[in-house]
Amino acid sequence: MSILFTEADIGSMTIPNxxxxxxxxxxxxxxxxxxxxxxxxxxxxxxEGGIGLIITGYAGIMQSGKSALYxxxxxxxxxxxxxxxRLVDGIHQLGGKIVLQIAHCxxxxxxxxxxxxxxxxSAMPCGFYQEMPKEMSEGEIYTVIENFxxxxxxxxxxxxxxxxxxxxxGYLLSTFLSCYSNxxxxxxxxxxxxRFRIVGDTLRAVKEAVGKDYPVLIKINTFxxxxxxxxxxxxxxxxxxxxxTGCCDAIELSCGTNEDGFVMTRGKFPTDAIFKYxxxxxxxxxxxxxxxxxxxxxxxxxxxxxxxxxxxxxxAARVKKVISLPVITVGGIRSKRFxxxxxxxxxxxxxxxxxxxxxxxxxxxxxxxxxxxxxLCDNCNECVVASDTKPIQCYKKKT
Ligand SMILES: Cc1cc2nc3c(=O)[nH]c(=O)nc-3n(C[C@H](O)[C@H](O)[C@H](O)COP(=O)(O)O)c2cc1C
Numbered sequence: 001m002s003i004l005f006t007e008a009d010i011g012s013m014t015i016p017n018x019x020x021x022x023x024x025x026x027x028x029x030x031x032x033x034x035x036x037x038x039x040x041x042x043x044x045x046x047x048e049g050g051i052g053l054i055i056t057g058y059a060g061i062m063q064s065g066k067s068a069l070y071x072x073x074x075x076x077x078x079x080x081x082x083x084x085x086r087l088v089d090g091i092h093q094l095g096g097k098i099v100l101q102i103a104h105c106x107x108x109x110x111x112x113x114x115x116x117x118x119x120x121x122s123a124m125p126c127g128f129y130q131e132m133p134k135e136m137s138e139g140e141i142y143t144v145i146e147n148f149x150x151x152x153x154x155x156x157x158x159x160x161x162x163x164x165x166x167x168x169x170g171y172l173l174s175t176f177l178s179c180y181s182n183x184x185x186x187x188x189x190x191x192x193x194x195r196f197r198i199v200g201d202t203l204r205a206v207k208e209a210v211g212k213d214y215p216v217l218i219k220i221n222t223f224x225x226x227x228x229x230x231x232x233x234x235x236x237x238x239x240x241x242x243x244x245t246g247c248c249d250a251i252e253l254s255c256g257t258n259e260d261g262f263v264m265t266r267g268k269f270p271t272d273a274i275f276k277y278x279x280x281x282x283x284x285x286x287x288x289x290x291x292x293x294x295x296x297x298x299x300x301x302x303x304x305x306x307x308x309x310x311x312x313x314x315x316a317a318r319v320k321k322v323i324s325l326p327v328i329t330v331g332g333i334r335s336k337r338f339x340x341x342x343x344x345x346x347x348x349x350x351x352x353x354x355x356x357x358x359x360x361x362x363x364x365x366x367x368x369x370x371x372x373x374x375x376l377c378d379n380c381n382e383c384v385v386a387s388d389t390k391p392i393q394c395y396k397k398k399t
Contacts, residue, residue, distance in 0.1 A: 003343050004336065005368055008350065010053075010326050011215035011249030013161050015097060015350070017052040018343055019364045022252070022330045022352035023101040023164065023219070025057035025069050027391040033060060033074025034083040040090050042392070047096030049362030054096060055217075055252075055352065057392075058103035058166050061151035062144070064116040065104030065172060068129070068279075069387050075102060075151045075158075084158035092159065099162040099217060100155040104144055106172030107133040107181075108258045119144070120175055121182040121189060127259035141188060141198055144172065149205040152216070162215030162249070165206060167199050169264055170257025174221055177238060178257075179228040192234065196241045207247035217328075218242055219252040222315035225260035225303065232315040236322060243323040252328035252352060253316045261300055265355065266307040266332055267379020271297050273395070277386040307379055309338050310351075317347035328352050335374040336367045358383050359394040 005017045028039035046054050059075040060066045066074070074080060084100070091098045107120040108129055118133035119140060125132050136144075152163045167173035175181035176198045182189045188197055199218070206216055220242070222235045230238075235253070242248045256264030274297075275281050275289050284292070305311070309332055316329040329348040333339060339351045356363055356375035366372035382395035 002336070002340055002367075004339055008326065010162065010217065012213045013097065013215045015052040017050070017364065018339070018350045019050075019052050019367075020328060020350050020352035021046050021051050021054045021357050022254075022354040023055045023057055023166070024354040024358065024392060025067065025072065025387050027070035027072075027387055029071045029073040031071065033066075033072055033076070034080060035073055035087040038391070039073070040087045043087070043091055043096070043098065044094060045361035046357060047091060047094045049357075049360075050364035050368060051357065051361075052097070052350075052364070053161075054091070054098045055164055056098065056100050058101045058171075059151070061102050061104055062147045064114050064119055065106065065144070066109060066114045067103075067105050068109040068113045070389055070391065075100065075154050076147070078154060081154050081158050084155070084160070088159040097161045099164050099215070100158070100160040101164040101166050101219070102148060102151045102155065103166035104148070104172040106170075106175050107131070108170050119172060121184050124181060124183065126170065126257070129258070135184075138186075138188075145198065145201050145205050148202045149209040152206040153209040156210045156214055162217060163206065163210070164217040164219055164252065165199075165202060166219055168219045168221045168254045170224075170259065173199050173202065174230075174257070177220070177234075178224055178230050180224060180226045192237055192241075196238055199238070200241060200245050203242060203245045203247040215249045216247060217250045217252060218248050219254055221255050221257075222253050222312045223255040223263070224257055225263045225305070226257070229257070229260070232318065235315055236318055239319045240322055243325050248325060250326040250328055250350075251319065251323070252330060253312045253319060254330050255312055260303075262304055262381055262384070264331070265379070265381055265384045266305060266311055267381050269297070269301045269304060270381040270385050273382040273385045277382075277390060278388045282389070307332055309334055310342060313342055313347055320347060320349070326350065330354065332379070334377065337373065355379065355381075355383060358392060359397050
């Protein structure tokens, strides 16, 4: 039997196979961030399609960390627990497993959405959102840590099988880890131990809130496409530090930030879709659109690293050598053969996928039945840019 279809554990949770649905913002919550029936139906497709574990799209831990993307799921109030519980109970009745990803968007959002000033380690705007955040005070840092813990407890009370702390992709926790966005000179910035402090304290606070047997996962970056952004060597150190807290049950490895474009979701540069779906581009006057398309977008395209299958696997394999926790690798993983190789050779314990499962939620079953060897996703990235203004969908599936 293929190693892909063998079970493995993350803390106290046993996962029936090695294929995980990576967190992907769904935009299917209602306007208050409550999970909806549509969201349940969407997840149901993964369970029926044979995936081992669903990691939800990111859920906001507090209003100041709310995403600017279309209809983020929220977990910032006890009033939401019953709504989450309904969704989770439904997934469990089908035999599925589901982990809630919890996040604070930091400077990668807009204050007109959060209703509060943006929060970041340093007063530096993100190159995409272009809004100046406030340098967080110590008190604000502790409030965020506390809200991660409260959100994790709500997830547990809702019945989720675990939580994943989002410390990747340029959101708040990852901006602390990166020298590019963290210019602080106090105990929350500077050396690696200081930059890791908020993440370590969050892991400890979350574990204390949910108890030692409740699975706590974390997602971090292997690489950022900026001169002083996170490098693989730093990622390896951060993974060791996360493992060293004793409060983490698995580490998922991704890469990139919103402002470095499609490093995280490598593939095509979806120029037309950007101007059709993504704010502020879709709102510009046609003449401005023309100028941007002609002069700015070609320059951005050149900066994108090319797509190669499993672009985080090399660093994941290095992480796996130095920690004893399960490692999950995400990013451009598309073929059954590659997945089997990665697990067989001990480079990762699990693989996770986002874009391919939007197109084929039943990919795991197809691989198992031998009716497919490679995902159909062609990395057009339309799903990525459209998530700004539309609920999640595959734009290729329709045609
Ligand atoms: C539409 C979309 C939404 C995403 N939302 C999230 C998210 O909420 N949290 C997260 O950690 N990653 C998010 N990602 C990134 C994925 O989890 C994953 O790291 C990335 O897409 C690379 O994997 P892939 O090549 O399998 O798509 C999103 C990706 C897509 C395509």
